[in-house]
Structures are given as C-alpha cells and as structure tokens.
Amino acid sequence: MNPVLLIAIPLLFAFLSIMNKKFARPLLLVALLLDVYLVFTISKGLYSIGGFSQYGINLLVDQYSLIGLMVVNVVFFLTVVTNCKEVKRLSTVLLVALAGVNGLLLTNDLFNLFVFLEIVGISAYLITSGNKRPLATFNYLVQGTVGSGLYLLGLILLYSMTGTLNMALILPTIVDKAIPLSNLALPFMLMFIGLGVEAKLLPFNSWVKGVLQNANALTSVLIAGVFATTIALTFGRLLSTVFVLGSISNIVLVILAVTMLAGEVAAFASKRIREVLLFSAIAQSGLIILLFANGLVIPAIMLIIANIVSKYILFTITGKMVDGTKTDEIESLQGVFSKNKLVGFAFTVASLSVIGLPLFFGFIVKLNILTSLFSQYQLFLSALILVVSLIEGTYFVKLLIKLWYSVGEVKTFKVDALVKVVTLIFALGLIVFGVYTKPLTDSLMTVPEEMMEAIAERGNF
Amino acid sequence: MIQYASIILIMLGLYGLLTNRNVIKIIISLNVFEIGLNLFIISVGYVDGGLAPILTGNSTSVLSFVDPLPHALVLTSIVIGVGTTALGLAFAKKIYAKYGTYEIDEMGVE
Amino acid sequence: MINILSIVISVLLVILAFLAVSSKTLSKSIVYLSALSMLSVLGFVVMKAPDVAVTEAVIGSGLVTALFVFTLLSSRKVVK
C-alpha cells in the first residue's frame, strides 16, 4: 500500500466531515481504524509524490518511521476511543492532526516538514483551546509560530548553501561541496531552537505549563503523549541524518542537561499531581533529545516507546481522577487508589517503569542507555542520568505512597470499563517487555543502518 | 541591502514580542517577523540581472532567471501566516471577552 | 536606479517596522503594519518575484489589515 494514504485518508475525511457535523465522529473513527490497518500493511521504501524522484517530495518508510507510525497511530486510536465524550466538537481537528502526525513521521523533505509542523501546531492550539484559558493557548500559539519561523529561517539558509531540500541529500551535498562546519552552525542552531519549542526544551518551553496545567485526559494524552512522541521522533531523524552539530554540540548539550535537571527539580517541588507529571514529561523529552544528539538511536527509541505507554497510562488515569474528584492537589487526593485498585495498579506500574525499577520495561531502557553511554565514555552524562533518576524515584515513590495510603476520608472516582482494560493491558505490556525484550530489540537492531541507507542512496530509487 | 533590512525586520519583530504586553501588539510583532522572514527567503534566490521566473513571448529557459523555488516557499508561508494571524486574533477576541482588556498586565494572575 | 530604489525601500521598511512595533495606539500600529506590508510588496517586485508580490498585496496587506480592524471594531463595542 502507498503510505501517502495514511495522510490522504484523514485529510479527505476531514474535508468531508465539515459538510455534515453528524458524521464527523464516525468519520474520525473510520479514519483511525483505516490508518491503524494501513500502518501494519505498508511496505518499506521511498515513495515519490508526483513522480519527480529526488527533485520532488518523497515519503520515506524505513524501520524507524514504521515503528513510530505503529506506536503513534495505535495510541492515537486508543486515546480517541477512551475519551469518546470529549472528542465531539474536535473531530475535524483530530482528523487533520492525524494527517499531520503521520506526515511528520513520513516526510523526507525539510520544507514539507515545516508545513506538517504547522498543521500539527495549529491543531494542538485548537485541542488545547477547550481548557478555558485563552491566554495560555495564545502564548503557545505565539511561541509555536516564532519557533517554526526560526526553523524556516534555518531551512532557507541550508537551502541556499546546499541547493536542495531533500533530507537524504543534505548530508551528501555538504560532504561533496566541502562546506566547513563553522558555516553550518547558524542554520542548525536556528532549526534546533525552532524544533526545541515544540519539543519542550528548556528556554523555549514556557507554554507547556499554562497549556497542560488544567488539561483533561484527552488533551494531555494527545499533547504530552502523541504529539510529543511525534516531535521527538522527527527531531531524532533530523539529529541523526541531517544535522551536523559540530561546533554547537556543547551549547546543545548544556540546553538539554539544564532541561532535564530543571524539569525534575520542578516536578520534585510541585504539589499538584498534573504538574508533577508535566515536569517529568519535560525532563523525559530532554533526555530523549540528548540521546539522539549523542547518536544513541536505539536506546532513544526504546525510551520513546516506554514513555508514550507510561504517559498514556499516567495522564489518562490522572485526567479521569481529576474529573471525578474535582481536585488535583496531592494532599487532598490521599488514598484514592485504595478504592480503585485496578487503576491504581496500572498507575503504579507505569510510574515504577518511568523510574526504572527492575522487572519493568523502564529498567531495560535505563540499563540500555547507561551501558551505551559507558561504552562511549560519557561519564558526565551517565552521572547526570543517575542523579536525575534518583530525583525522579524520590518524588514518584512519595506520590505513590500518598495516593495509596489513606488518612481519614477518601475521595472516589469512577472509571469506564474500557479505560480500565486499556490501561491494564498497557501496564501488563510494560511488565512483559520488562522481562522478555527480545522481539523489540531485534526489530530495533536494523534501525540505525536503515536510516543511513537512505543517505547513502542519496534519495534515489 | 534589502537582505540586511529583512534581518533587521526579523529582529524588530522579536523585539516587539519581547517588550509588548498587549495581545494585539504581539500579533502585529508576529506579522512584522513574518514579513521580514518572507523578504529574507526571496532575497536568497535573487540573481542580479535575472528575469522574473515566467516564460513569455520568445524567451527560452537558457536565459538566467531568479530562483523560483523560494517564491513557491514564500507563497506557502504567507498563507500559513494568514492562518495563524486569524487564529491569533480569534484568541485575542476570546481573551477580550473574558478579561475585558488586551493588556496582559491588567488581567491579573491567572 | 534599482540600487537607489532598494536602499530607499530598505530604510523605509525598517522605519515602518519600528513604528508598527513601538507605536502606542493600536490603530496606528495596524496602519503602519499595512503600510509595511505594502512596502514589502515593492521589495518583492524589486527582487523579481511577481507571484509573491500579488499574493502579499492581496492577502498580507488587504486581508490581514481587515481582520485586525474587525477585531478592534468588535472590541470597541463591548467597552461601551
């Protein structure tokens, strides 16, 4: 099957859905089902749009984008299914967002990436507009627009030097023309900042708090789970196959390290459960980009998968919990899980996996990260990750103890059976993969090679 | 010369974004930023003495044209700019309906 | 000739951008923005980009200004 259908079908349905509002939600579900089906049937390769080989726009399907597509589409589908009530007025926006997310993962063209970045960005502004805080969303919009503007500036500088927009051709052209690294520092820095806004990296992430602080389950899972994963994967592809960091790599590392530390410290200090998860998410995305910047593609993808699964569980349950109890102060939520044992179990598994305790998938991921870093002699970074994990462990354990052990009266909340089933399956998945990881590591083995193959073949067929 | 002016325009837009505390003024600064960006993109493809990229009369493609690709990119970016501006203004109207002012400082702590 | 024109345009662009960003009244700011956009059309023409010039003239200068004015119009009503 042609992977362009992954983008074309949601778009077609989005255009159809505005003709009659009644059909919007069924169309969304059909499009999601079709996309999930398509993801598992498309075959690898480079697909041209319009038939202009390397001179037009191409879509690249390799192991990397295939894994990303599977994870993102499945989680997107489950998010919509488990939050069916909130979806109603946003159906068209979600259809466009689905197309944008798939486009970001598939595209092999720098400017096309910018267009999809805008599509995803605008749908994100609209998805977060439901939280009745227009100022926060406005802030997000302004920062997102400036970010993508800076990305565009970097892109055009790169184009003027290399004469191409094809991602697979940039690196070979740089080598061919022998462009010195110092000349590339400015465009790459601009593009890094531009994507950093969306990827929640530190000096550029003041939008996150306002937007996600009061978000419901749908919004927070979409923004912190689906969109964050997509942006991280896109960023990862750029960092590993297009960017030559060279002289700016030190600045980049400092930004990322500060992002991680500040995120964890803020999470540690926070008294609201959603803020804790939010700052933890910021720190995690810093870590993911850090791994990509160091060329550790396989651990980064493992972390991304672990992240989206645990983020789905944590944010869904928190969203339902806050809806039911009308509060997100940790103090007043004491002991909620003693009445909702199943949900509490899933939440606990997810948070323990984030910390990286043995028996859970997170442990395998952290172990993998540390061994890779040690083999590169990156002692400073390994120490940083250990410190960060320690802080993370402290506040998550503190949070779990508060949520399990009741003092006095206990608030209750109701959860749909569907949500229970899905979160439990995901939690069990985290345990199963924590014990038996072989299929995943096997399928990840070939990722770095395949990523480089596209460059070696110079975008030809 | 226009290239330098366009970079100054981008910087002025950023300066406006940093200093202005009025929602509408922020969107205006955003527009200044985008105009600067568009001018810069076009300037990258300019060739001294090049023709506008349209084949007319008895001209052929051997003549030197300016680079048409940045023009196509700018067309896209202008339209995207209108989209975000319209959305930003819609949010501004929402903000006004909620707080009764465009000044962020007068809205109080959220 | 083109050289002098481009220098004049550049200087005017910077002046207008500064006025648009730093002017105290909103309506003046909007007018400066519209003028800036119109001037950038001239810049596009000087740089041999007729397609972009037409689009910017219609969309950037016309439509965006109209949207700004409509926003101001509707908010003035609420105050009264």
Place this chain on the structure above:
Amino acid sequence: MKKVLSLLVVLALGFGIINSLNQNSSFPKFGEADVSDRVSDRYINKNVTEENEEVIFGEDGYETGSSNFVTSIVANYRSFDTLGEVTVLFISAFGVALLFSKDSKRVSLNFKPNFMLRVGSRALFGLIIMTGIYISVHGHLTPGGGFPGGTMIASSILLLYLSNDSFRTKIKGFKLLEGFMGSLYVLIGVAGIYVTGYFLENFLDTGVVGDLFSAGIIPIVYVIIGLKVGSEIASIIDNFLTEEVS
C-alpha cells in the same frame, strides 16, 4: 529597563546573524545566487529525470506545460506542500468558527450605507470577482494564481457586507464548497496513484507552453485552490464580523 535589555539582546542576535552570514563563504551574497547549482535549475528546465534541455515558449512535450515556473512548482513539483498549506488555512478557518460561539449577530458598523456606497460596491463586486476568477484561471500563465484569486473572490463578498446591512452569507453553502473542493483535491491526488502510480502526479496532457488550456492538472488544481481559499477566507471574515450575543 526590560526594553533596553531586550533591545540589547536583539541587537546582539541580529549582529551575530549578519556577521556570521558575511563570514560564511558558502552562503551566496545578495544577488549572486547560483541557480544552476540548485534543484530549481531542473524546475526551470522542466525536466527532472534527464539531462537539461532548452524550454521554448509555444512548444509542447515538456514535463509541465506551465509557463510560470512558480506555478509549476506550487501546483506540480511541490503540490503536496500546497495541499498541506490549504489544510492549514482550512483548520484555521475551522478553528476560528469553533472559537466563536454559535449564537452571534453581525457587528454593527457605525454608519448607514448611502446610495453611492450601495451602487458602487455592487458594481465593484462584479469587477473584483471577475478579476479574481481571471487570476485563478490564468495562474499558470501570469503572476497570481489560486491564492490571490481566491482572496479576491472573498474580498468581493466583504464588499457586499459593507454595503448591505442585512446581508449574511450562507455559511452552509461555503462549508459545502470548501469541503467539496478539498475532497476533490485529495481525490485528484489519489487518482494519480491509480493512473500513473504516484500521488498528485500530473496525468493529463501537458499541452503547449503558453496556451490557456495547457499544463495538465495545474490549472484545474489552481482553480480548486482558488475556490477553496476563497470560501475559507469568506468564512473567516464572516466569523470575524459576528459578535457574541450577551
């Protein structure tokens, strides 16, 4: 204080960018871009697969028959970007409608339209809408194309708003047009897959460079874009001209 600080930061940043561009040996100076070194060279020669050949006005048999190179890029070589861009405008228009509540009335303008305004705007309405259509249709021959053309069509509707106090566009009709045109664009793309194997491939005869009926699907796509952009912008304007009933 904050202003001075921001000014300093911005000045430093701008100086840094200009300085590093000046020292950058690979970045072409203004006016010295080397087009033959870029992908655009292939676009100008209308041939991406084989060696460069001269393109002559008034002859046929080229990859795209559009005499406006920008149009051939927008609607053919990089048509996928354009689809994305139309989607951006679509989702913005939808979002603007989503943000404003359903119960709304028209913003009252502070003047009564007099005779001159009414007659003049009706005369202009026809002129502008014709210019808009002309520009959309001739996008592959002359500067302009779907985006300005569509916006002109939308602005002629704005004129009707100004002249007639009770005028209210039929949003439902615009929604239908918008959705229909968008679907048509995607379907043309999907048709490309089944006719030639590539999404958005130009599967019609490209014709003679410079003819009105040439360039295969480019004029069709551009007219679709024009109508879609027009209806989207008209609905944005309509939403901006309504205010919430409190």
